Amino acid sequence: MNEKKWINLVLMGDSNLLILNFIVTFFGLLLILISPAKWKSGLLLLLVIFNSFLTSVPAIHALTGTPLNIIISRFSPFGPIPVRIDALAAWFILIINFTCITGVLYGKKYMEAYKEQKGNLSMHWTLYLLFHFSMVSVCMVQNSIAFLIAWELMSLSSLLLVVFDHQNKKTLHAGINYLVQMHIGVLFLTSAFIWVYFSEGSFDFTAIGRALNNHTGIWLFFLFFVGFGIKAGFTFMHTWLPHAHPAAPSHISGVMSGVIVKLGIYGILRVAFMLKQDYLLIGQFVLIFSIVTGLFGILNAAVHRDFKKMLAYCTIENIGIIGTGIGIGIIGMGNNNSLLMILGFSGALLHTLNHSLFKSLLFFSAGSVYQQTHSRDMEKLGGLAKYMPKTAMTFLIGAIAICGLPPFNGFVSEFILYSGYVEGIKVLPISQTILMVISIACLAIIGGISMLAFTKSYGTIFLGNARTPLHDQPQETSFMTRFPLYLIILVMLSVGIFPQFYFSVLINVISTSVPGGIVNNFAGYDNLLPVISSVGRYSLAFLCFTVLIYFLRNRLMQNRTENIAGTWGCGYAAPNVKMQYTGKSFSKPIAKLLNFVVLEKKKFTEIPKNEVFPLERDYSSHYIDFFESNIINKVVDKIVYAANYFQFIQNGKIQAYVLYGIFFIILIFLGTAINII
Amino acid sequence: MISLILILLASLFFTGLVIWTKSITSGRKGPGIFQPLKDVLRLFKKGAVYSKTTGIIFQVAPTIYFASVMMAIFVVPFGQARGFISFEGDFVFFAYVLATGKFFSIISALDTGSSFEGMGASREALFSMFAEPAFFILMGSFALLTGHSSFQGIFTAMHFTTKFSYALGALATFVLVIIAMVENSRMPFDDPKTHLELTMVHEVMILDNSGFDLGLILYTTNLKFAMYGALIANFFIGAIPWYLALLVFFGVQFVFAITIGLIESFTARFRMSHNAQYIFALSSVSLLIFFGVLLVLGKFI
Numbered sequence: 001m002n003e004k005k006w007i008n009l010v011l012m013g014d015s016n017l018l019i020l021n022f023i024v025t026f027f028g029l030l031l032i033l034i035s036p037a038k039w040k041s042g043l044l045l046l047l048v049i050f051n052s053f054l055t056s057v058p059a060i061h062a063l064t065g066t067p068l069n070i071i072i073s074r075f076s077p078f079g080p081i082p083v084r085i086d087a088l089a090a091w092f093i094l095i096i097n098f099t100c101i102t103g104v105l106y107g108k109k110y111m112e113a114y115k116e117q118k119g120n121l122s123m124h125w126t127l128y129l130l131f132h133f134s135m136v137s138v139c140m141v142q143n144s145i146a147f148l149i150a151w152e153l154m155s156l157s158s159l160l161l162v163v164f165d166h167q168n169k170k171t172l173h174a175g176i177n178y179l180v181q182m183h184i185g186v187l188f189l190t191s192a193f194i195w196v197y198f199s200e201g202s203f204d205f206t207a208i209g210r211a212l213n214n215h216t217g218i219w220l221f222f223l224f225f226v227g228f229g230i231k232a233g234f235t236f237m238h239t240w241l242p243h244a245h246p247a248a249p250s251h252i253s254g255v256m257s258g259v260i261v262k263l264g265i266y267g268i269l270r271v272a273f274m275l276k277q278d279y280l281l282i283g284q285f286v287l288i289f290s291i292v293t294g295l296f297g298i299l300n301a302a303v304h305r306d307f308k309k310m311l312a313y314c315t316i317e318n319i320g321i322i323g324t325g326i327g328i329g330i331i332g333m334g335n336n337n338s339l340l341m342i343l344g345f346s347g348a349l350l351h352t353l354n355h356s357l358f359k360s361l362l363f364f365s366a367g368s369v370y371q372q373t374h375s376r377d378m379e380k381l382g383g384l385a386k387y388m389p390k391t392a393m394t395f396l397i398g399a400i401a402i403c404g405l406p407p408f409n410g411f412v413s414e415f416i417l418y419s420g421y422v423e424g425i426k427v428l429p430i431s432q433t434i435l436m437v438i439s440i441a442c443l444a445i446i447g448g449i450s451m452l453a454f455t456k457s458y459g460t461i462f463l464g465n466a467r468t469p470l471h472d473q474p475q476e477t478s479f480m481t482r483f484p485l486y487l488i489i490l491v492m493l494s495v496g497i498f499p500q501f502y503f504s505v506l507i508n509v510i511s512t513s514v515p516g517g518i519v520n521n522f523a524g525y526d527n528l529l530p531v532i533s534s535v536g537r538y539s540l541a542f543l544c545f546t547v548l549i550y551f552l553r554n555r556l557m558q559n560r561t562e563n564i565a566g567t568w569g570c571g572y573a574a575p576n577v578k579m580q581y582t583g584k585s586f587s588k589p590i591a592k593l594l595n596f597v598v599l600e601k602k603k604f605t606e607i608p609k610n611e612v613f614p615l616e617r618d619y620s621s622h623y624i625d626f627f628e629s630n631i632i633n634k635v636v637d638k639i640v641y642a643a644n645y646f647q648f649i650q651n652g653k654i655q656a657y658v659l660y661g662i663f664f665i666i667l668i669f670l671g672t673a674i675n676i677i
Numbered sequence: 678m679i680s681l682i683l684i685l686l687a688s689l690f691f692t693g694l695v696i697w698t699k700s701i702t703s704g705r706k707g708p709g710i711f712q713p714l715k716d717v718l719r720l721f722k723k724g725a726v727y728s729k730t731t732g733i734i735f736q737v738a739p740t741i742y743f744a745s746v747m748m749a750i751f752v753v754p755f756g757q758a759r760g761f762i763s764f765e766g767d768f769v770f771f772a773y774v775l776a777t778g779k780f781f782s783i784i785s786a787l788d789t790g791s792s793f794e795g796m797g798a799s800r801e802a803l804f805s806m807f808a809e810p811a812f813f814i815l816m817g818s819f820a821l822l823t824g825h826s827s828f829q830g831i832f833t834a835m836h837f838t839t840k841f842s843y844a845l846g847a848l849a850t851f852v853l854v855i856i857a858m859v860e861n862s863r864m865p866f867d868d869p870k871t872h873l874e875l876t877m878v879h880e881v882m883i884l885d886n887s888g889f890d891l892g893l894i895l896y897t898t899n900l901k902f903a904m905y906g907a908l909i910a911n912f913f914i915g916a917i918p919w920y921l922a923l924l925v926f927f928g929v930q931f932v933f934a935i936t937i938g939l940i941e942s943f944t945a946r947f948r949m950s951h952n953a954q955y956i957f958a959l960s961s962v963s964l965l966i967f968f969g970v971l972l973v974l975g976k977f978i
Contacts (some may be wrong), residue, residue, distance in 0.1 A: 451806065
């Protein structure tokens, strides 16, 4: 009795916290608007931390076994709105909260450079609060219409955050691109939800499960997949990412890449967990599609010279890796193999967390580089490790982690995925075994190329000599700027070294989210947990071993002579910085090998035969996106061409517009008169 | 534990044996087989020269490279005797820990700001990327064949039951030998004795290293060879008694070293632009092993 009462109290408490969250956000928006300019960012920080606390408490309760399930029926114009925080939502809410806090901590310092733009900044901070609130809401509300409103709120607020630098034409273009693509996504989602409504008569998310159970359920899944996939940035639907991320201020890029794309993953997982049939077909589709995404993303990341664009493409790759986990998980569901299912889904979910950590770390570090050098072109930089050693260190840690190398967290999730593949190879029937073998090879290639991409980026930006003289000598950022980065690194290390803790939480997430019938034997657990914990243990051992040897080496070298000289130049007496190997030439071999996917565009005028003394001329080359230039742009061009014929409708004359109104009214009138409508 | 000692022992003479073979085939007497080791010891006693462009990365990279290979050696078993580290899926750890070392050796080459060393770094990154899938397909195939996914489990459960599985063993040996050649930048892919920086891969990356660090890098190469030799030997050890196993181990290491010597004596280096394709073709050999395994298990119906 007592215990039950206590649980009730806690649950009541949780729903009160959410109401408080809503109220805080509402008044917080007003408060930020009216407060003096220098307090705004601090106030936002407090509000974000407070809001995160309010939503994290129910999330932690959900992860420890008491999910929240309340239904708001008052004040709602479209039926009762169920607000549910189950373990899956809780996992994403915690990721969002952490990344948003580090984002605002970093952004607070980052935006100090723009403190003259008071109005713009005020808008920015206000929207950040709304953005955080809307993302958390997306994870909680389970009513289609309320969900779409939250989703739209998230898209619009993030759009306005991206176009902070709206005087810049390129930024605005990227913003509009983002806006349009997000709404194509919403179009798919809306049609999917309407489909669910017409087949089940309910806006509740539980209806999706019933609708997916129909024999046409697979098409409904694809509608959802495309709708959420555009947000997540699966290939072919990814073209907003490489434009929006470089355009946004760095803390926004970090948060967008860290969590906003993950909400696409959240949506896909939410729907995937409700599947009851067609597992194999869907699973194989998701797996193959994700692998193509991963390969395409990392290949482009390896060749681009704008480092924020490089990071954006790398996000696409990581979405691919997460997608492969989802694919394995669904295939596991289809084969009634709970071990495979757990490995797949937990790999995907853990990589979601990991990617949000190291990608925000990388974007924040890259943002510091951009602020010190005012350049996003890595070929213009070089040798920054001497001026900004600590930022170089944080970027390096992010790079190691994102390549999936021990001892950091990326290795753990990739290890789980590899285990999933190996398990798949061992137990699945032959057709799927072959798919698994090809996937394992592709994951290895993705790992290899990401090493190439990140050694190139790190080496070109931070190592060697400065390639071009900069206006001001770059300086190390302040401790407060780096503080959120250290926070992220701490969490990353905790995942890398104590993965068993996170893994056992994930097992809980998966076992509560997957429909009951499939979770039959969890015998594999007992073997799995020690394996995961040994990964962390040996990663730590590797770290300690390295430190030990380095210590011994330094002891040995203490009394040795140490000379400083120039770099070996093959006997050449006058080397200069322009002779350094460039990032472009570093990645050229792979770009050349795969030039049918990585398209290079060169601009130059050839030297005619009769030009005996050639004049100075320009040569430039850049890489273009295969899907964007070959497919999407061509289709869009055709649409724009066709739309030209209808331009006469929008002629700018008010009289004509009034006439359209009258036409419309007459049409409606006639329609009702002859009983069509 | 046993494997660690054996690999360390094999690493003492491995490169020496390769050089000795090369000398004999070219009609020279050649240095003693411990000469490379003596060179390393000599380097260990020396001071160092650093380029003024380099920073901390350049100084820690050789250590991390060495530590990563040692860590990988800890994973390698000796027949049924497990290595220091053994768990389900440890071959992933093996591959990734080696990759960490490679990551650092690549960025340490870039740290010098040289016009050549980046070239080697780029090639190293590309070639090892292409070699990676072959290894994973190979291990995946053996996981399928044996039902285990740790090195020790796979090697213990390997039974050469049919004639067909001998073919698989031979193919796997071929794949591992080629991977070892790529990873150590040996002859058909890279000529360690070339004198032109433009055609080097691994050697050009360590142009600026000196003293203790250079010694560490050179010794790590020996270790890496012995490690791959041990992996190959494990294919044939299985469950035989320990004295025979020891014999097989050193026999394989000797044959492996002499084979490398012979390959280096009688082949020329490939054209750099063809290397990538050639290495990638290794994956198809691995796939062949995979289909062989499917055949052995009767999964093709």
